[in-house]
Amino acid sequence: MADSVPGYRVAVIGGGPAGLAAAAAAAGKLGAGRVALVDDNVAPGGQIWRRGRREPLPAARRAEEAARTAGALFETGVTMVDARALPGGGFVLLGERAGAAFALRADRLVLATGATERFLPFPGWTLPGVYGAGGLQALYKSGFEIAGKRILVAGSGPLLLAVAQAFRKAGAKVPAIVEQAPRLAVLRFAARLPRHPQKLFQALGLGLSLLPVRQLYGAWPVRAEGDGKLERVVVSRPGKGGKLRAETFACDYLACGFGLVPSLPLTRLLGCAVEQGRLAAGELLETSVPGIFAAGESLGIGGLARAEIDGRIAGLAAAGAAEEARLLLPQRRAEENFATALAAAYQLREELRDLVDDKTVVCRCEDVAWGEIRRCPAGRDAKLKTRAGMGPCQGRICGGALEFLAGHQADLARPPLFPISCGTFAELSRLAAELQEPPTETTHPGRKS
Ligand SMILES: Cc1cc2nc3c(=O)[nH]c(=O)nc-3n(C[C@H](O)[C@H](O)[C@H](O)COP(=O)(O)OP(=O)(O)OC[C@H]3O[C@@H](n4cnc5c(N)ncnc54)[C@H](O)[C@@H]3O)c2cc1C
Numbered sequence: 001m002a003d004s005v006p007g008y009r010v011a012v013i014g015g016g017p018a019g020l021a022a023a024a025a026a027a028g029k030l031g032a033g034r035v036a037l038v039d040d041n042v043a044p045g046g047q048i049w050r051r052g053r054r055e056p057l058p059a060a061r062r063a064e065e066a067a068r069t070a071g072a073l074f075e076t077g078v079t080m081v082d083a084r085a086l087p088g089g090g091f092v093l094l095g096e097r098a099g100a101a102f103a104l105r106a107d108r109l110v111l112a113t114g115a116t117e118r119f120l121p122f123p124g125w126t127l128p129g130v131y132g133a134g135g136l137q138a139l140y141k142s143g144f145e146i147a148g149k150r151i152l153v154a155g156s157g158p159l160l161l162a163v164a165q166a167f168r169k170a171g172a173k174v175p176a177i178v179e180q181a182p183r184l185a186v187l188r189f190a191a192r193l194p195r196h197p198q199k200l201f202q203a204l205g206l207g208l209s210l211l212p213v214r215q216l217y218g219a220w221p222v223r224a225e226g227d228g229k230l231e232r233v234v235v236s237r238p239g240k241g242g243k244l245r246a247e248t249f250a251c252d253y254l255a256c257g258f259g260l261v262p263s264l265p266l267t268r269l270l271g272c273a274v275e276q277g278r279l280a281a282g283e284l285l286e287t288s289v290p291g292i293f294a295a296g297e298s299l300g301i302g303g304l305a306r307a308e309i310d311g312r313i314a315g316l317a318a319a320g321a322a323e324e325a326r327l328l329l330p331q332r333r334a335e336e337n338f339a340t341a342l343a344a345a346y347q348l349r350e351e352l353r354d355l356v357d358d359k360t361v362v363c364r365c366e367d368v369a370w371g372e373i374r375r376c377p378a379g380r381d382a383k384l385k386t387r388a389g390m391g392p393c394q395g396r397i398c399g400g401a402l403e404f405l406a407g408h409q410a411d412l413a414r415p416p417l418f419p420i421s422c423g424t425f426a427e428l429s430r431l432a433a434e435l436q437e438p439p440t441e442t443t444h445p446g447r448k449s
Helices: 017-030 058-070 133-141 159-169 183-190 197-209 265-269 303-318 322-326 329-345 350-354 379-386 398-406 422-435
Strands: 007-013 035-039 073-076 078-085 091-097 100-111 115-117 151-156 176-179 214-217 220-225 232-238 244-250 253-258 260-262 292-294 361-363
Touching: 007 017, 007 091, 007 303, 017 035, 017 058, 017 100, 017 303, 035 078, 035 100, 078 265, 078 422, 091 422, 100 303, 100 422, 115 133, 133 151, 133 159, 133 253, 151 159, 151 220, 151 232, 159 176, 159 197, 159 253, 176 232, 183 329, 197 303, 214 232, 220 253, 260 398, 292 303, 303 322, 303 329, 350 398, 361 398, 379 398
Parallel strands: 007 035, 007 100, 035 073, 100 292, 151 176, 151 253, 176 214
Antiparallel strands: 078 091, 091 100, 115 260, 220 232, 232 244
16 A cells, blocks of 8 residues: 555645645645645534535635645545654655545645644533533534523633624523633733734624623633533632622533643654644744644644634745745734733633542543542653543543643653544554655655656
8 A cells, every 4th residue: 555655745734724724825836736635524624614514604615715726635534643754755644534544645744733622620520511612613513403502601712702602693592601811801902902903803793792691701610510411500700899709500501611722643743842832833834843834723822814824834835935935924923912912811810720629530531530630740640640641532631631730741642643443553554664664666646746
């Protein structure tokens, strides 16, 4: 099979706004058939443009068409589980599609793998009916019925507003949006919006559509309760004189997420440097590994506009058009400033560290409670002694929580990054071994020159 592995000049991993922009920019320079875009969803679009059973949004359609028209080839429904540098130069990506092995080679990579939600554990968070905020939105987009349901939205960040709006449009009732950041911090952040007219316009639209919904600031869920499934959530919120008081919300679902964290497993496999929980990159978004570029939320949480600019810069730079990429840097700097202000406004408060008690399960896959984990000084220690982070999700759920609660950094990743069938695993292992041999021929008709 090694000989039949297609080769490209540039492979983009992740088909969100960053990946689509990177593929369009790179293919625009390199020509048709030389750029591949890989994504694990059935259609490109990433998180914000996740399509499910619906037609793509106009912005998503434009981004997709731009990449296709430029000549990028789309490989969707592929989960990349391994990535390696090849001895003769370039990289191989190994994955699974529909239960079968999938592989491709590329001279250069653009990692645009996005972010995942941060879940913070609190008593009852494992009850059926408690979802990630973006996770429940993704389920609903794929056909999960939420009309008529009462959904409490809680956690932190502007994503809460976007999902609350989506739930209401779908016919759900949102009793409140519970934001942990203080009202003053959010107001200060909002005061920056006039400098970004498009964002101001979006925020006004969101604000108006959410006028009927109660919004609590400086508030957070402390307990989810119910008999076998979620029935109510107890929230701590400022009362008279700023003193904290508890309020209970009856609800069918809790949609809860405490911001986003960059998704870095592939990055770690490839040995790219990570700084302060995000992929480190130079001015033109090349990582510490020459030939590997990065774009979007893997570089830190920055929103749609920054993801798109990153994609264009990384795509152009990966295609060798460094000077053209450089022209976009002032735009990126403006978006970076916005992202820094966003992170400061929605910084997680200390009190959230006290939500766990010794019996609260933190690693859901391996059923490990906080009482066991808190005795371990480092993430590796926790893995070895308690198996926290070693289950099927490989720390994607508990990793963000452990970083916040215990300062444990997820510094290691091992293939396969996602569970795959034994047959695929055997095939990919054989293929990886074959490819480690020095290359004899790297040309594939119509693809790589
Ligand atoms: C759950 C969730 C929901 C969100 N919903 C909204 C919203 O409603 N509104 C909003 O404004 N912002 C939303 N955001 C934020 C939004 O995603 C960002 O602002 C921005 O669009 C990120 O773009 P991106 O291209 O960097 O990443 P993404 O859009 O996340 O795209 C990354 C893509 O890479 C794919 N990928 C990752 N690893 C692999 C792999 N190993 N193999 C194959 N494919 C892989 C992912 O599946 C994804 O499709 C959401 C974020 C999350 C995490």
